[in-house]
Amino acid sequence: MPGSSDGSLRLARLGAIEVASRAALGQQFDKHSHDELVISANLLGEEQVWLDGRTFSAGAGCITTYNPGEIQSGGVLPGQPWHYVGLYVPVDYLANSLGHERLQFVRPWQYAPALTSELAAAVNTCLSDDALLRERGEEQVTLLLGRVVRGAGVSLAAPREAGHLAVRRLQELLAARLEATPSLDEMATELSLSKFHLLRSFQKHTGLSPRQWAMQLRTRRAQGLLRQGMAPSAVAHALGFADQSHLNRHFRAAYGLSPGRYQALLRR
Numbered sequence: 001m002p003g004s005s006d007g008s009l010r011l012a013r014l015g016a017i018e019v020a021s022r023a024a025l026g027q028q029f030d031k032h033s034h035d036e037l038v039i040s041a042n043l044l045g046e047e048q049v050w051l052d053g054r055t056f057s058a059g060a061g062c063i064t065t066y067n068p069g070e071i072q073s074g075g076v077l078p079g080q081p082w083h084y085v086g087l088y089v090p091v092d093y094l095a096n097s098l099g100h101e102r103l104q105f106v107r108p109w110q111y112a113p114a115l116t117s118e119l120a121a122a123v124n125t126c127l128s129d130d131a132l133l134r135e136r137g138e139e140q141v142t143l144l145l146g147r148v149v150r151g152a153g154v155s156l157a158a159p160r161e162a163g164h165l166a167v168r169r170l171q172e173l174l175a176a177r178l179e180a181t182p183s184l185d186e187m188a189t190e191l192s193l194s195k196f197h198l199l200r201s202f203q204k205h206t207g208l209s210p211r212q213w214a215m216q217l218r219t220r221r222a223q224g225l226l227r228q229g230m231a232p233s234a235v236a237h238a239l240g241f242a243d244q245s246h247l248n249r250h251f252r253a254a255y256g257l258s259p260g261r262y263q264a265l266l267r268r
Helices: 091-097 113-126 131-152 165-176 184-191 195-206 210-227 232-238 244-255 259-267
Strands: 004-006 009-014 017-025 028-032 037-044 047-051 054-058 062-066 072-075 081-089 109-111
Touching: 009 131, 009 259, 017 113, 017 131, 028 210, 028 244, 037 113, 047 062, 054 062, 062 113, 062 131, 081 091, 081 113, 081 131, 091 131, 113 131, 165 184, 165 195, 165 210, 184 195, 195 210, 210 232, 210 244, 210 259, 232 244, 232 259, 244 259
Parallel strands: none
Antiparallel strands: 004 009, 009 017, 017 081, 028 072, 037 062, 037 081, 047 054, 047 072, 062 109
16 A cells, blocks of 8 residues: 655555654644554654653654553644654564564663664655555564664563552453443442542553543544544444544544544555
């Protein structure tokens, strides 16, 4: 599939991997998460990152790495130019490529200007209209992933713990009832906790309220359904959004484009 352009954004899917290149002014993303491992190489601008309660800056030449499900947000100051390339890689794909059953990134930030430039060049090749060049770009990206992993460090242990047992139980409850988020009273009763204790514990471990966490998960699930070709209106209905405009608002805040535009870019 050739790369597509929507002003500042180019996006393409190559097998299991999705790649993107984006240039923008003052771009900001609300708190959200992804189903895949996310690798972002910053070519221009100083991104301010919030990641599971931690904050750090990533300037030009920096590579940031995020594990599936980690709550993140970030962006640059209003009016500041920002250019980055991104890779969205299923964890099983990367683990199998490196000969492991599963893995997760340990360090979310590395300064690697040379690797950043090589990643940008490889992603640009992946976004070419020439099928042979796209295949070459996919090969380049695959080889570079090993170097990204070495810089980020990986853990081969069990999946990352979500925090306190009650928080994990509530996350499971919210995920199971994603189309209709339980009321606060229902959550507290289910977990045998006071509403105050529930909210305080959840906020401490995730940086979000239960309703905010459910919404970012709903938006993340919407991205997966859109990739499968489901119409935005059907996605909104399936995941309990009030209507398609409600989905549009949250999807754009999290990922920087509307659901319809996201699908259009992947189809070209």
